[in-house]
Amino acid sequence: MAKVLEGPGMGLMKKWGITVPNYLVVTSLEEFSKLAAANDWLKQSKLVVKAHEALGSRFKLGLVKVGLDHKGAEAAAKEMLGRQVGSITVSQVIVSEMVPHKEEYYCAVKSTREGAEIIVANCGGIEVESNWDRVKKLPVEVGAAPTREALEKLAKDAGFTGNLVAQMADFAGKMFACYDNEDAQYLEVNPVVAREGDGQLVALDAVTLLDGDAKFRHPDWNFPFAAEFGRAYTKSELEVQAVDAKIKGSVKLIEIPGGQIAMLPAGGGASVYYCDAVVARGGKLANYAEYSGDPPDWAVEVLTDKVCSLPDIKHIIVGGAIANFTDVKKTFGGIIAGFRKAKSEGKLNGVKIWVRRGGPREKEGLEAMRALKDEGFDIHVFDRNTPLTDIVDKALQAN
Numbered sequence: 001m002a003k004v005l006e007g008p009g010m011g012l013m014k015k016w017g018i019t020v021p022n023y024l025v026v027t028s029l030e031e032f033s034k035l036a037a038a039n040d041w042l043k044q045s046k047l048v049v050k051a052h053e054a055l056g057s058r059f060k061l062g063l064v065k066v067g068l069d070h071k072g073a074e075a076a077a078k079e080m081l082g083r084q085v086g087s088i089t090v091s092q093v094i095v096s097e098m099v100p101h102k103e104e105y106y107c108a109v110k111s112t113r114e115g116a117e118i119i120v121a122n123c124g125g126i127e128v129e130s131n132w133d134r135v136k137k138l139p140v141e142v143g144a145a146p147t148r149e150a151l152e153k154l155a156k157d158a159g160f161t162g163n164l165v166a167q168m169a170d171f172a173g174k175m176f177a178c179y180d181n182e183d184a185q186y187l188e189v190n191p192v193v194a195r196e197g198d199g200q201l202v203a204l205d206a207v208t209l210l211d212g213d214a215k216f217r218h219p220d221w222n223f224p225f226a227a228e229f230g231r232a233y234t235k236s237e238l239e240v241q242a243v244d245a246k247i248k249g250s251v252k253l254i255e256i257p258g259g260q261i262a263m264l265p266a267g268g269g270a271s272v273y274y275c276d277a278v279v280a281r282g283g284k285l286a287n288y289a290e291y292s293g294d295p296p297d298w299a300v301e302v303l304t305d306k307v308c309s310l311p312d313i314k315h316i317i318v319g320g321a322i323a324n325f326t327d328v329k330k331t332f333g334g335i336i337a338g339f340r341k342a343k344s345e346g347k348l349n350g351v352k353i354w355v356r357r358g359g360p361r362e363k364e365g366l367e368a369m370r371a372l373k374d375e376g377f378d379i380h381v382f383d384r385n386t387p388l389t390d391i392v393d394k395a396l397q398a399n
Contacts, residue, residue, distance in 0.1 A: 001185050002212030005052055007094050008223035009208030013189070016178035018171065019202045023096035025052050032077055032095070042070055045097040049076040052094040054226040055085060063090070067098065087231040099202050104191035105160075106135070107172055108207075109179040111186065115142040116179065118151075118172050122159040124191030134159065138172075146176055163199065168192075171201045183214035215245040236306040243302050249295030249326075251303040252288070255310065259286030261395065262313040264304060264335065266320030266357065267292045270388070274319045277389040281396050286310045294326040297334035304338025308347045315395040316353045318369075322384050323359025332357075332365035339372065352398060353377060354391040358384030 004012070007025040014020050022041045026032045036042045047070070051063035058064045063085070065076040073095055083090045104124030110117050118138040123131050136158040140146050146154075151169035160168050171192060179187045188207035195202050215221050225241070227233045233241070240253040252271075261283045265271040271290035278285055289307055291300050307316065318335060342348050355369050362383065369381045382391060 002210045002215075002225040003054060004208040004210055004223065005054065005094075005226045006050070006206050007052060009187075009206035010203065011223075012182050012208060013175075013178055013187075013203055013206055016181065017174045018178065018189075019200055020206075021096045021099050021202060021204065023094055025092055025094050026077065027092045028081065029074065029078055032074055036070060036074075041097055042073070042095070047073040048096050048098055049073050049080070050094050050096075051080050051083075051085075051090045052092040053085075053088055053090055055088060061085060089232075091232075099193055099204060100196040101193035101202075102196065103194050105168065105193070105201075106188075106190050107168070107175055107192050108186070108188040108190075109172075109175050109184070111184075112139070114139065115144065116140045116176070118146060118154065118176055120154055120158045120160075120168060120172055122164075124193070128190060140176065145180070146173060148173070164194070167194075167199070167201050183211040183217065185209045185211055212241070213244070213250065236309065240303055240306055243299050247295050247299045249293030249299070250291065251295055251299050252290045253303060253306055254288040256285050256287055259284040259310075260312060260314045262286045262307050262310050262316045263289050264307050264316055264318045265290055266323065266326060266331070270319060270321045273388065274317060274392065277392040278317070278396075281392060283392070283396050286313050291331060292326070295331065295334075297330050297337070300331050300334030301338040301341070304335045305341055308338060308342035308351075313351055315398075316351060317391060317395060318353065318355040318357070319388060319391060320357045320359070321388060322362075323357075326359055327361055328357055328359045328365035329361035329368065330365075332368055336368060336372065339377065340375070343375075343377065348377070351378065352395065353379040354395050355379065355381040356383075356386050356388060356391045 010020045024035050047068045049065045049068060051058055063080055068076060077093045080090050080093050106121040106124040106128045108119040119135055121128050121135040123134055136154055138146060138150055138154040151172050152165055155165045155168040175187055186209040189203040189205060191204050193202050193204055212225060234255050237253050237255060240251055244251050261278050263274060265274045268290050275285055275288060287310055289303060291303055366381050366383055372379050
């Protein structure tokens with residue numbers, strides 16, 4: 001699941017016919033000035049300025065300013081840009097026009113085991129949390145789409161009356177279209193507001209979670225995903241994400257500063273199992289990683305190179321269960337190529353490598369791993385007859 005910041009999230013909603021305010025994302029005062037010269041609404045409208053980062057409680061942190069004129073918005077942007085909040089440095093702000101309104105509503109679409117659920121309420125903003133009994137839901141089965149009749153009934157059940165019934169039904173239908181076509185897992189607008197003057201429903205905010213593995217299907221997803229760890233993604237993490245988006249199968253990397261045990265396990269389940277084993281035995285993880293679904297060897301080589309580049313590591317654990325269809329020799333070929341590259345660059349000095357794996361062509365793959373000892377690698381290789389986490393014990397005992 002990949003989180004998308006408000007700007008690109010609103011862009012996706014606009015693409016599917018949902019009305020959003022005029023907005024711009026800027027990274028500097030110079031950029032703000034240039035865009036102001038080309039966008040009259042920045043000088044003609046009351047404005048809202050928000051830190052455009054994956055941060056909660058932005059109002060409480062003073063990272064949301066409302067009711068500003070052009071000069072006030074410029075001052076707010078100057079105040080926010082570069083501000084340090086925990087481990088995050090505010091590197092961009094989103095500037096949008098204020099939408100005059102009196103009433104606030106709520107609309108969301110989320111993935112469920114059976115398909116999806118469209119959620120609507122005739123209250124919004126902070127009120128929706130304390131009035132969850134007013135929230136109404138419409139289940140939608142996998143492969144189906146909501147009918148107009150069902151959407152209008154949902155709006156009526158949520159307490160909408162008059163013209164707002166048709167408007168909210170239309171808004172919720174467009175939300176579902178965006179959710180379904182953009183491989184989303186969760187979309188939320190809080191608040192949806194009725195704009196004064198014409199009564200048009202407008203999305204004032206956007207929470208967007210997408211299926212990151214579907215990026216290859218969406219060439220217009222030209223925005224980065226938001227980091228979910230209270231910090232920006234590292235260069236290595238972004239490079240592995242770029243590879244992951246292009247391949248059959250999967251490669252993943254999350255760096256954990258300060259650890260000495262690097263992980264290079266196969267399969268999501270085994271990866272978590274190995275990480276738990278390291279922590280349970282008092283070890284300090286340098287990263288989370290996994291390769292699964294029979295990825296190409298070149299992708300595994302990229303992942304291996306990034307893992308070998310982690311600072312101050314003493315061990316690398318190449319663990320895995322007994323694969324059903326992942327070609328052990330092929331994926332080990334990528335790992336071996338990554339190890340050789342790293343060694344040629346002086347990255348594995350004093351690092352012990354621990355291997356445990358089973359699956360298709362495991363004999364050939366394990367033999368190729370053992371042969372690395374002749375090339376000067378400090379490597380220890382075990383087959384399916386060794387319990388999975390025994391190599392964790394061996395690594396920690398070897399310290």
